Amino acid sequence: MADVAVYKSEVKPDWCPGCGDYGVLNSLQKACAELDLAPKDIMVVSGIGCSSNLPGFFNSYGMHTLHGRSIPVASGAKFGNHEMNVIVTGGDGDGYGIGVGHLIHAMRRNLKLTYIVMDNQIYGLTTGQTSPTSEKMTKTKSTPAGNLENQLNPIALALAAGASFVARGFSGEPAHLAEIYKKAIQHKGFAIVDVFSPCVTYNKTNTYPFFKERVYKLEDENHDTNNYEAAMKKAQEWGNRLPIGVFYANSDRPTYDESEPVLANGPLSKAAFKPLDPSILLEFV
Numbered sequence: 123m124a125d126v127a128v129y130k131s132e133v134k135p136d137w138c139p140g141c142g143d144y145g146v147l148n149s150l151q152k153a154c155a156e157l158d159l160a161p162k163d164i165m166v167v168s169g170i171g172c173s174s175n176l177p178g179f180f181n182s183y184g185m186h187t188l189h190g191r192s193i194p195v196a197s198g199a200k201f202g203n204h205e206m207n208v209i210v211t212g213g214d215g216d217g218y219g220i221g222v223g224h225l226i227h228a229m230r231r232n233l234k235l236t237y238i239v240m241d242n243q244i245y246g247l248t249t250g251q252t253s254p255t256s257e258k259m260t261k262t263k264s265t266p267a268g269n270l271e272n273q274l275n276p277i278a279l280a281l282a283a284g285a286s287f288v289a290r291g292f293s294g295e296p297a298h299l300a301e302i303y304k305k306a307i308q309h310k311g312f313a314i315v316d317v318f319s320p321c322v323t324y325n326k327t328n329t330y331p332f333f334k335e336r337v338y339k340l341e342d343e344n345h346d347t348n349n350y351e352a353a354m355k356k357a358q359e360w361g362n363r364l365p366i367g368v369f370y371a372n373s374d375r376p377t378y379d380e381s382e383p384v385l386a387n388g389p390l391s392k393a394a395f396k397p398l399d400p401s402i403l404l405e406f407v
């Protein structure tokens with residue numbers, strides 16, 4: 123097992139004191155240490171938002187990309203070197219708002235990526251507007267009379283879109299979260315982990331006490347992670363009881379990177395350079 127300190131960068135997190143994202147970062151570092159992954163074998167890619175600053179705080183390859191565009195960049199990295207552990211991180215606004223189109227197609231493709239969403243049910247970086255996972259009638263700066271839109275259900279969305287590993291964690295349960303990350307990183311296929319990660323500054327409803335009163339672990343209720351219908355049923359639970367843990371895991375589906383004939387010969391980053399045959403171009407003239 124590696125030392126957790128190996129994964130800490132020289133840049134200190136700039137999140138507000140008490141932000142849930144600290145738990146997400148610490149648990150991810152713990153999981154990578156317990157899996158003994160070398161930083162050179164990890165790439166962390168993010169979009170834009172408070173949570174998307176995470177790659178700067180993590181010692182590995184990393185890229186802080188555009189709002190909602192982390193998955194296309196991560197997909198390119200994975201195609202270039204599918205031996206790399208590519209971990210995508212971001213928030214609910216980034217992933218379930220502007221980036222949701224990319225997310226759906228990555229899930230149905232089953233590209234082997236680990237996607238961690240720090241879901242605080244609000245836009246934190248822009249000082250507190252309604253996000254896709256804000257509950258209906260939530261009052262925020264952008265919805266002073268209450269949010270009129272239905273709350274997006276990321277777990278049901280992921281299951282419907284074909285993600286082969288679907289889980290939820292809570293940053294107030296860091297040891298449990300690290301275990302979920304370990305399974306997600308080792309999973310063969312697209313793994314999404316939605317994390318209740320409270321924004322202590324702008325979301326005064328979905329707080330640590332709110333989640334602590336409500337979360338329960340799926341494994342404590344003998345949930346069968348191979349059962350798609352059971353997972354979809356659990357995904358509908360929202361209210362006084364909020365399930366965390368692995369909803370669904372299916373390693374039987376082929377991944378996109380192993381199905382693609384060119385990639386099946388090994389990572390592009392290790393392929394021999396072959397100049398393009400100019401006669402091919404003549405076919406298009």
Ligand code: SF4
Binds near residue numbers: 140242247321322323
């Ligand atoms: Fe975290 Fe909210 Fe502060 Fe952003 S504004 S760092 S999400 S507590």
